[in-house]
Amino acid sequence: MKTFAFLFLLSTFLLTGCATKNDLSTFYAHRPKSIVVVPVVNESPQVTASSVFLTTITRPLVERGYYVFPVYLTDMVLRDFGLTEAGHIHQLPPSKFNEVFGADAVLFITIKDWSTKYMVLVSTVTVEMEYVLKDTKTGEILWQHTQPYVYTSNGGGNPIVALVSAAMTALLVDYLPLARAANVEAFKEPFGLPAGQYHPDFEKDKDRF
Amino acid sequence: MKKILWLATPFVFLLLTGCVDSLFYWGKYEDSLIERYIENNNAQTEIYLHEMITEAEANHQRVPPGVCADYGFSLYQRGDKNSAMNYFAKEKSLYPESIPFMSKLIERVSQQSSLKPKENTQ
Numbered sequence: 001m002k003t004f005a006f007l008f009l010l011s012t013f014l015l016t017g018c019a020t021k022n023d024l025s026t027f028y029a030h031r032p033k034s035i036v037v038v039p040v041v042n043e044s045p046q047v048t049a050s051s052v053f054l055t056t057i058t059r060p061l062v063e064r065g066y067y068v069f070p071v072y073l074t075d076m077v078l079r080d081f082g083l084t085e086a087g088h089i090h091q092l093p094p095s096k097f098n099e100v101f102g103a104d105a106v107l108f109i110t111i112k113d114w115s116t117k118y119m120v121l122v123s124t125v126t127v128e129m130e131y132v133l134k135d136t137k138t139g140e141i142l143w144q145h146t147q148p149y150v151y152t153s154n155g156g157g158n159p160i161v162a163l164v165s166a167a168m169t170a171l172l173v174d175y176l177p178l179a180r181a182a183n184v185e186a187f188k189e190p191f192g193l194p195a196g197q198y199h200p201d202f203e204k205d206k207d208r209f
Numbered sequence: 210m211k212k213i214l215w216l217a218t219p220f221v222f223l224l225l226t227g228c229v230d231s232l233f234y235w236g237k238y239e240d241s242l243i244e245r246y247i248e249n250n251n252a253q254t255e256i257y258l259h260e261m262i263t264e265a266e267a268n269h270q271r272v273p274p275g276v277c278a279d280y281g282f283s284l285y286q287r288g289d290k291n292s293a294m295n296y297f298a299k300e301k302s303l304y305p306e307s308i309p310f311m312s313k314l315i316e317r318v319s320q321q322s323s324l325k326p327k328e329n330t331q
Binding site: 033048056104 | 231232233235238239242243245246247273274275276278279282304306307308309310
C-alpha cells in the first residue's frame with residue numbers, strides 16, 4: 001500500500017513536471033501555417049520601443065518555418081481600416097485577421113519592459129515581451145510565452161564616461177540586439193514554437209516541445 | 210590527398226553552417242524596416258528590398274515570406290501601380306499562404322489604376 005502511495009506521489013510529480021512545459025495540444029490540432037503579427041502594445045515608457053521591436057520580429061519567426069505577413073504592410077492595411085491603436089487591435093476578435101489577411105494565426109505581442117538602469121559602474125538593459133498566438137478561426141490560444149532578456153554592461157574605468165556612452169547608445173543601439181535575441185529565445189525549444197512547414201524539422205520535433 | 214582534405218575542411222564547414230544558419234536569404238531586410246519605421250526613409254527601404262530580391266535570385270536562395278509584397282507596396286507608394294501588382298503576384302506564386310491577401314491588394318490597386326486616367330484629365 002505504501003508503495004502505491006509512493007508511486008502515486010511520484011507520478012503526480014512527473015505529471016506536473018510535464019505541465020510546466022507549454023500545452024501545445026490546441027496548437028497541434030490547428031497547425032497554423034501562416035502568422036500575422038499585428039502592431040505591438042507597449043507598456044514601457046519608451047515611445048520608440050514598438051517600432052524598434054517590430055523590425056526584429058519577422059526573421060526569427062520566419063526561420064521557425066512559418067509564413068509571416070509583412071509587418072509594415074500589415075500595419076498600413078490596418079490603418080486603412082481605421083485601426084491605428086495597438087491596444088484596440090489586440091481587443092478585436094481574431095477572426096478579423098482571417099477575414100482581412102487570410103492568416104491562420106495572429107500573434108499579439110506586448111512589450112512589458114524596455115528599460116536601462118544606470119548604476120555607477122554598470123548599466124543594465126532589459127527587454128521583456130509577452131507573446132500570445134491565437135487561432136483566427138476559433139479564437140483559441142495556440143501558444144503563449146513571456147520572454148525577458150537582460151544585458152549588463154561593465155562601464156569599466158571612468159564611471160562618468162560609461163554613464164554618458166550608455167545613455168547615448170541606449171536610445172537606438174542597445175535595444176535592437178536584445179530584442180533580436182529575445183525573439184530567437186522565445187521561439188526556440190523547449191518553450192517556443194514547433195517547426196513550421198518551411199523548416200526541415202517540420203513534424204519531427206514533437207518530443208522537444 | 211591529406212592536403213586536399215585539409216583544404217576542403219573549411220569549405221565543408223562553411224557549407225554546413227550556411228545551411229543550418231538560415232532557410233532564406235535575408236540581405237538587408239532588417240535595415241529596410243529600420244529605414245521605414247525609424248528613419249522614415251522609404252526610398253532607402255525600396256533600394257534594400259530590391260537588392261535582396263535580385264541577390265537572392267542570383268544566389269539561388271529563397272526570398273523570405275513577405276519581401277516581394279513589401280517591395281510591391283514600396284512601388285505602390287511611389288505610384289508605380291503596375292510593377293506593384295507584379296510583385297504582389299510574385300508573392301502569391303512564391304507563397305500560397307499569401308493568396309487571399311495579395312488577391313485583395315491586386316484588386317484594389319487595379320481599381321485605382323482604372324480611375325487614374327480620369328483624375329489626370331481633370
